[in-house]
Amino acid sequence: MSNLKQNTQANMLTTQMKDAIDKACAAIAPTWPLDQFIAVNPWWEMTDQPIEAVSAKLKTLANINCLMPSDYYLSGWQNNTILKTHIAKAAKEQQLDVTIEALVNRLEFKSLALKSTDNQIKLLSDLLDDTRDLNHEMSWHDEISQQISQFCAAYFNQGSMLQFPSQTGLYQSWLLMVRQDVGIEILMGVKHLSSVFKTLPNTPEQLIALAINELGVAEHAITDYCHALLLNTNGWASWVAYLRWQDRLNGKENVLMNELVAIRMAWALVIWRHCESAELKQAWHNNLQAWPAMLAANLAAQKLDWCWQRAAEIAYQENLQKSLLNTETNKIQQPILQAAFCIDVRSEVFRRALEKQDKNIQTIGFAGFFGLPIEYQPAGSEMVRPQLPGLLKPTIRAQEINLSTNTSANKRQNRFANIASWHRFSRSAPATFTYVEATGIFYAYKLLKASLFPSNNQHPINALNAKSQATFALTNEAGDLSLDDRKNLAAGILGAMSLTQHFAPIVLLIGHGSETCNNAHAAGLDCGACGGQTGEVNVRIVADLLNTADIRAVLALDGIIIPAQTRFLAGLHNTTSDNITLYDLKKWPVDSERIKQVNTWLEAASSLARIERSTKLGISTTNEQTTESAILERTKDWSQVRPEWGLANNASFIVAPRHRTAHLNCEGRSFLHDYSWQNDKDFKVLELIMTAPMIVTHWINLQYYASVTDNLKYGSGNKVLHNVVGGNIGVFEGNGGDLRIGLSMQSLHDGKQWMHQPLRLSVYIEAPQSAIQDVVNKYQFVKNLIDNNWLYLFSLDNTEQVGAIKQISRYYQGDWNKV
Structure with missing residues (x-):
């Protein structure tokens, strides 16, 4: 057969082809593993383009939705959430020459029309499926997804019983496996497929070059074609992007994404060679030629939809x-x-509740890792975990030292290792669906025990938290942190908190974490700024630093004078129960009457916060004790799929002194970061806020957004059907398909309505406009977010430096405009 002849030219990638493939590979954003699950903007790697262009492209390449259905916006119009003034302002912004009536009529028409995929490109597997009886035959799309997904689960799972030769890469390992898999022919009802796999080149570069040549993909279409292939297996592509992200943090590169492209392209080549249908091949060539027109059609079709999305955002912003x-x-x-x-x-709700206890209680908002660039090593363990945002690389190791004997440490270490090993086996790909059956009566006992005697410690990782009095040794590459290093760390933290004077007798440093059972995505409810862990370690270390006399003495030389009677106390906000736990009270003793009063305030605030949150949880608030009991029960109920709402409905990030927002009920929708620009002489703190916390909040906001607009591609579906893959890699929904990323439906929807309104983040900063603009111009990735409509940036203008905010202005594409 002529199409099996592989000449040298067809097996070579040109520089232009390599660049086009690399561009597609670069478009995939990472997903973090379950034990470090943090929110990510799934379109992060495409923010150099306008969101509208990205939306149209994703719709074209993979039928992905970056907007809500028409009936969603129509409902907002009909219930007066979106008013005429909002839609008129949105239309004016987007320079649309259309009447409000025409916009409404179009929305009504689209809500009734059948959904169409006419403007979505079709891969070869999709075109072949169009010729099959899918009521009685397996689809090629599903089989390819299943085969690649099961292979990746085995390849990337360190606890897998399947072993691959150590010198073979991703593509070669896949080729080795698929050539031996005779079950595909039986399942798909075709013959001689395995012989076609044997004709494939042994290197990913040769395969890609050959496939592009045989499939007739023009050079200008290579990037889009490779991107479409990756989106077809988006879950595993996102995992590979995570591995790439981690390597880059350590100054390394890998080619796993290119190899994944090769695997998916190999399947296309196999179908092409195996199928003798001239009609199919003609349909493929027609499809290739239609891509530009499809993209243009989607851009035009979505223009009015973006007007409605903007109107919904204007409605929130104006209020x-x-x-x-x-x-x-x-x-x-x-x-x-x-x-x-x-x-x-979630802290915004509790802060309001605490401030109600006394007019002289001051709360402060700060990034949850409390400025510590650390990785944490528990006592008695060799395990190390990051306790900082995924954007950053740790530069300090915090090693817990609280055990008195090596014997105790060894016992603890062995217990962790045994739990982790069994835990990894139970979550490995081969064991996922047979684990309960294999363990039989022993697992039945575990289920019964979980039902009758619920535990607070359902996840082995929780056992690594330092619950008792602890000391932490801080080291970097040079060794133990010097006094000067620790002083600089403490000064930087206090400066970033805008807390360098007027210290209270007691300063609470409150991290946060959740308390859930039987929840694969438990880390997603913990602190994202701590790498999906609780913030306990961070706040205990900061409290130690700020209570240490030697550090206070050198801080005073820099003008930061902490009164001798001031005590910093670490605590943890349980966001599921709204209880606060304080740590190390014996280590840093406080007057008994004073701490008693603090505990009274905290308990009262907890009660108020629970009552406010209970309505959304569907819990009656008629009786305070009943409300508390019902919420606490959720923390231990292993069958509870909605223990709390996490960060659902987040919409804004306000960077300003607390007195600007203390009168507001933000309804748990605002990230609040304290900042006083008058104390930030060189605006380094502002720069830090706009390049770290602002990005973290944007990631959170866009993950919730994308999980709502397209849960199939960017969410994890039904939590009840989750099966954990590869130890901690992620989840399958059911027994196969692509790796699922993002948030489950139960984290976003209460069964009747969405609990998250997908709005792009609105950022409000009280600082001179020139200082804000300088940061934007200094960092291209920040500028991209603003100019390409991924978030909104506003200034709170108080030029007189006294009294209330007088003006709010939006910064967009180099200009400030009063709103």
């Missing part, structure tokens, strides 16, 4: 802006208690 303008509470001159919380939207 918030009215509250921010011309109103503020009085500054607290000398607080009796200060409590610093993570900027997490």
